[in-house]
Amino acid sequence: MPMDFQILDADYEVVNDSSPVIRLFGRGADGKSVCCFVPDFEPYFYLKASGDLHAVARLVKDTFGQVTKVEIVEKFEPVGYQKTKKEMLRITTHLPRDVPEIRDDILKLREVMKAEGKWEVYETDILFRNRFLIDKSLGVWSGFLPKESQLTLQDISGQVLQAILAVRILHATLRLLHPGLRELKISRSPL
Numbered sequence: 001m002p003m004d005f006q007i008l009d010a011d012y013e014v015v016n017d018s019s020p021v022i023r024l025f026g027r028g029a030d031g032k033s034v035c036c037f038v039p040d041f042e043p044y045f046y047l048k049a050s051g052d053l054h055a056v057a058r059l060v061k062d063t064f065g066q067v068t069k070v071e072i073v074e075k076f077e078p079v080g081y082q083k084t085k086k087e088m089l090r091i092t093t094h095l096p097r098d099v100p101e102i103r104d105d106i107l108k109l110r111e112v113m114k115a116e117g118k119w120e121v122y123e124t125d126i127l128f129r130n131r132f133l134i135d136k137s138l139g140v141w142s143g144f145l146p147k148e149s150q151l152t153l154q155d156i157s158g159q160v161l162q163a164i165l166a167v168r169i170l171h172a173t174l175r176l177l178h179p180g181l182r183e184l185k186i187s188r189s190p191l
Contacts, residue, residue: 005024005026005027005028005034005036006026006027006028007024007025007026007138008025008026008027009024009025009026010022010023010024010025010129010132010133011023011025011129012096012128012129012132014095014096017095019039019040019042019094019095020041020042020043020095020096020128021037021038021039022037022038022039022041022128022129022132023035023036023037023038024036024038038132041132041135042068042069042092042093043092043093043095043096043098043099043128043131044090044091044092044093044099044123044131045090045091045099045103045121045122045123045124046073046075046088046089046090046091046121046122046123047060047088047089047091047106047119047120047121047122048077048086048088048118048119048120048121048122049088049089049110049113049115049119050110050115050116050117050118050119051113051115051116051117053072053087053089054072055113056089056109056113056115057070057071057072057089058070059109059112059113060089060091060106060109063109064102064105064106066093066094066095066098066101066102067091067092067093067094067098067102068092068093068094069090069091069092070089070090070091070092071089071090071092072087072088072089072090073087073088073089073090074086074087074088075088075090077122078122078123088122091106096127096128099124100124100125103121103124106121107119107120107121
């Protein structure tokens with residue numbers, strides 16, 4: 001049975017220093033409260049660096065234990081008008097709190113690399129929940145539009161339903177479809 005889901009609020013939680021899990025709070029079409037857990041979304045920010053970006057990427061990965069992945073991407077700088085994208089490093093960390101902890105220290109690597117030109121970090125001050133909402137083109141009071149993924153639905157009393165759910169996008173609402181899911185029972189509202 002499909003379930004329409006409208007987002008009212010979002011946050012995240014980290015349990016025992018594991019990966020962060022986004023929590024989306026909302027209401028179903030029936031008016032009952034829903035909490036949807038979305039795992040596997042990672043915190044990241046960008047570094048505009050000069051010099052050999054492959055060498056910078058290796059140095060960042062080797063220097064900071066919080067960094068899980070460094071990729072070279074093409075991106076418009078977030079300030080000013082540009083006609084072309086520039087190569088930057090997308091630095092992914094284990095936890096959201098790692099981003100502000102290492103952003104200033106990463107800029108100090110410029111001296112280690114003896115690189116010329118200015119280095120800048122971008123998007124280090126975006127809250128993790130907002131990063132998720134922006135990346136997924138969502139907002140509070142909008143629908144949740146992910147691709148097929150594993151989601152955990154939990155009501156306020158702690159009853160948990162887990163399944164691989166196929167998602168159908170319909171007019172900015174979420175329809176969770178699963179042959180074995182007949183009814184989602186949520187007895188109390190967290191809102």
